[in-house]
Amino acid sequence: MTDRPGFHGYRRPDGRIGTRNHVLVVPTVICSSVVAERVAAATQPIGTAVPHLAGCGQLGPDMRVTHDTLAAYCGHPNVGAVVVIALGCEQVVAQSLAEAARRHGKPVEIVAIQSEGGTVRTTEKAIAIARRFAEALGAQPREWCDASELVLSLKCGGSDYTSGLASNPTLGRVTDRLVALGGTAVLGEIAEIMGAEHLLASRATRPATATKLIQIITRVETEARALGLDIRGTQPSPGNIRGGLTTIEEKSLGATHKGGEVAPLEDVVAYSAPITQKGLTVMDTPGLDVESVTGMVGGGAQVVVFTTGLGTPTGNPIAPVIKITGNARTARQMADNIDLDVSGIMDDSETLDAAADRLFAEVLAVASGRETSAERLGHREFAIHRRNPTI
């Protein structure tokens, strides 16, 4: 063991490190989602489901995003084993999801409602499989892993004026520290980079990366114009405006603090696509909290840090989500949802560096298994980003 910071995680056959050891119950399609939820409920907390509204009647690109996101969760390092719940006639192919799990060395079985003979038989059989998997996973020990093995998802939601002054800069310092140690961080929410893109682009290590970031931001603005739609009205949200944020530029400049001050921007990737570069990656996700977290975890993040001003309960089915706020009132009023209170920064009773020390320690403790508020409360929100109508 060295002096380098680290955590106790699960080393996977593919070399990646998990911070959790879940049995993932994955429905191929909305039609098998209820069965998947029941199987997960019977095997909690190890069993966890990713119920969703898609999997059939989707056009090309949306179908691919649905499939790739589900496959990414099947191969995710926080997942130790997978049970696929199929219907039988849907577009998403159960075998293909099972193959994604196998490719990463995870045990997997498929149970299909049509061939099994209905809800009752499918549920019973899948619960038996999930229990067997859970028992085997329960015996697997954690081992010491270097902090550089972490992929941290950076998220903010329910922002107010404290977000840009306290919680986001605190998280930014943790980002810089983790990246300096050789770790990885991912920033999403393209609409909340709008107006602050010049700061991130200037940190790109290759011109092509800066160009890609600018192209994605321009696409979002051009799409809004082509549809005659206005991002104002949703960005900033009505709650953001009550909190004192006036424009998207202002919100973005505060939000982008999460990405640190110096961490080099190494890559820009598509929604839920694998995060392969150490350093900072930007992922093309929408601003909607649950869709954004779902995509960044799909990319491989094993821990999420979620800053909030107004407070929000969002969690994730397979990754722990740490809530941090700089708003003293929110820390008090929503104490059950908040893991870390950094409101001392606002009244000068704590420095940003001291708050970052506490947050970094919390990230490592949670990576080693400490339960977050969202996990304790059963917040396991999951939503796959969609762009097109269902046919």
Next chain:
Amino acid sequence: MKPILVISERDNVATALQALEPGRDLTLEGGMVSVRDAVPSGHKIALRMIRAGEAVIKYGSPIGLATAEIPAGAHVHTHNLASTRGRGDLEAPRLEPQPRLAEPPDERNGVERNGVEKR
């Protein structure tokens, strides 16, 4: 707690850290501003006169344009400040990727240091 926070020395607005009442005089580095409107905690106050059409600057970067003349000490919010980005009624701005490769991000460091740490 200080009544207002100026994040960058380039800023022409500050964030109120407590509710501000009209008539109150606030001391700034190198000057003073008299509160003109009631400003709720967390909202912005103009540090100097901002002309209509001029950029409102916070974190050292533009956060939109003034839609009316904003006197020093006035509340700055949706009634006198509008975004220029992501609008259905305006052409998306032509953004030029200009990575300053291998240069330290002085600007951003400056924002942070002048802002929160320096307090």
